[in-house]
Amino acid sequence: MxxxxxxxxxxxxxxxxxxxxxxxxxxxxxxxxxxxxxxxxxxxxxxxxxxxxxxxxxxxxxxxxxxxxxxxxxxxxxxxxxxxxxxxxxxxxxxxxxxxxPRGADPAVVAATMNAALSSWVALKARVHFEPGQSVLVIGATGNAGSSGVRVAKHLGAARVVAAGRNRERLDGLLAEGADELVPLTSDEAATAVAYATAAAEIDVVLDYVWGPPAEQAMQAILSARTEHTRILDWVQVGGTGGMSITLGGNALRHNALRISGSGFGSVIMEDADLPGLSAALASGLxxxxxxxxxxxxxxxxxxxxxxxxxxxxxxx
Ligand SMILES: NC(=O)c1ccc[n+]([C@@H]2O[C@H](COP(=O)([O-])OP(=O)(O)OC[C@H]3O[C@@H](n4cnc5c(N)ncnc54)[C@H](OP(=O)(O)O)[C@@H]3O)[C@@H](O)[C@H]2O)c1
Incomplete structure (x- = not known):
């Protein structure tokens, strides 16, 4: 043997x-x-x-x-x-x-990038009806998956990408990687709420890598500031670095066209996600x-x- x-x-x-x-x-x-x-x-x-x-x-x-x-x-x-x-x-x-x-791709680079990039690619391609021209907020944008989400959203045609994260240096760097606006996440909850309201009140899709209490705070700030309540807001739970549970009042759902979903193993029909397209994009350095x-x-x-x-x-x- x-x-x-x-x-x-x-x-x-x-x-x-x-x-x-x-x-x-x-x-x-x-x-x-x-x-x-x-x-x-x-x-x-x-x-x-x-x-x-x-x-x-x-x-x-x-x-x-x-x-x-x-x-x-x-x-x-x-x-x-x-x-x-x-x-x-x-x-x-x-x-x-x-x-x-693709032949000639560096296997280590594809291995390093695939899981991170796949999270946003699959969410936008197969979990929500994302259309080029829509706007995307990435919460937890300073991590590998979140920063990849900024690039992927732009690559797939997002008109505006808002990046929210804690690490200020990394967050600022995202302006050169596709982010149009930033929401610094700090311990000052009032300032964070104002930043969400200013940058993301009318956002179309949220890719949420953090979840937990930071997501509750973000939802509250965005929904309070939203003016177009019937406009669909797709909130996709992709990661849980901030906690695995949230509490959400029923009023938030009744008063807004908020759709909450998750993206990961089990919730996605991978054939719908054009993974060969992602693989080619990663091989060329996305x-x-x-x-x-x-x-x-x-x-x-x-x-x-x-x-x-x-x-x-x-x-x-
Ligand atoms: N569903 C999927 O397909 C999929 C695929 C890939 C990853 N994920 C998930 O996505 C999450 C992130 O993965 P990753 O690879 O990007 O990890 P990573 O590179 O280690 O980054 C983690 C990020 O989470 C942030 N963070 C941690 N606690 C936070 C909090 N309380 N508030 C705000 N930000 C917080 C960190 O910010 P600081 O830098 O400030 O600490 C960092 O930016 C993980 O939960 C992972 O399992 C899901």
């Missing part, structure tokens, strides 16, 4: 460990592919810690939920599927799940997340590394 290296989750309280496991045997139309690069996103970390809705139901389990891979014919592709166990030298994939990656490359042999060190702003750990077998 031929063996390979893989990162195994044995306890939700420990990082994945490097182990030798059998190379999977192709069956039922599945293809054995070489893994080239795996981005260590919040979802990947959360799944390996038992804290994400895609976490394995039993242990031990292979870590990793997506990867850039090379097929038998040499083509590059991206695959995303919880349960894939992508942190391994080779994985079995269903060819219909593969998103083509998003600026830098890979911090760590070999698979050092997977435990990779888990201990804290990504700097604009950086994403990428494991290469």
């Amino acid at each position: 031929s063996m390979m290296k893989a990162a195994m989750v044995e306890s939700f309280d420990e990082p994945p460990h490097l182990r030798s496991v059998p190379v999977p045997r192709p069956h039922s139309g599945k293809e054995l592919v070489d893994v080239l690069a795996v981005g260590i996103s919040h979802a990947t970390r959360g799944a390996a810690a038992g804290k994400h809705y895609t976490s394995p139901k039993s242990l031990p389990a292979l870590a990793g939920i997506d990867a850039v891979v090379r097929r038998k014919n040499g083509d590059l592709a991206f695959v995303m599927s919880p349960g894939t166990g992508s942190l391994a030298e080779r994985i079995l994939v269903d060819p219909k799940d593969l998103v083509p990656v 998003v600026g997340v830098r890979p911090h490359i760590v070999p698979l042999a050092d997977v435990e060190k990779a888990w201990a590394h804290v990504d700097r702003p604009g950086e994403r750990t990428v494991i290469v077998p």
Whole structure:
């Protein structure tokens, strides 16, 4: 039996460990592919810690939920599927799940950028009826996913992109990356509310990476200032760095055409999301997340590394 290296989750309280496991045997139309690069996103970390809705139901389990891979014919592709166990030298994939990656693309760059950019791309393409010319507010715009959201929204034709975030230096930098207006999130709640009211009262789509109390504050400020109450406001919950729950009064829903949805594994029909289009855009540099490359042999060190702003750990077998 031929063996390979893989990162195994044995306890939700420990990082994945490097182990030798059998190379999977192709069956039922599945293809054995070489893994080239795996981005260590919040979802990947959360799944390996038992804290994400895609976490394995039993242990031990292979870590990793997506990867850039090379097929038998040499083509590059991206695959995303919880349960894939992508942190391994080779994985079995269903060819219909593969998103083509242009030849010549840097696998580490695609791995670093895909999860971040996919969140806004998929939300705008497949979760709301976003039309070029509409306006988009990104809350949590200073993170990898949020800053990618600014670029993606502009790339998909947003007429106006408003970026809200805490890190002032990073926020200011977004003006050069597609943001038209900024909402600095500070501990001064009144000033934050005024900034939301000024920049985003009539916004069409909100991509919310923060949720929790900061989202409650943003909703309150925007809905209070809104004048066109029947104009659809699509609020998409994409991340939860500020908390996983909100309290929302029924009046807010009755008084405004507010539609709340979420975007992630399970809520999206990926065929609707034009992922090959995203892959091509990333390969040509749409998003600026830098890979911090760590070999698979050092997977435990990779888990201990804290990504700097604009950086994403990428494991290469
Ligand atoms: N659904 C999807 O498809 C999808 C895909 C990718 C990511 N996500 C989710 O999106 C979120 C962000 O991911 P990421 O990759 O961008 O993470 P990241 O690069 O680590 O950035 C985290 C961001 O959250 C901000 N933040 C944290 N707490 C905050 C608070 N209380 N108020 C305002 N901002 C706060 C941070 O601001 P500071 O810099 O000021 O600390 C930072 O900008 C995560 O929850 C992730 O799981 C979802």
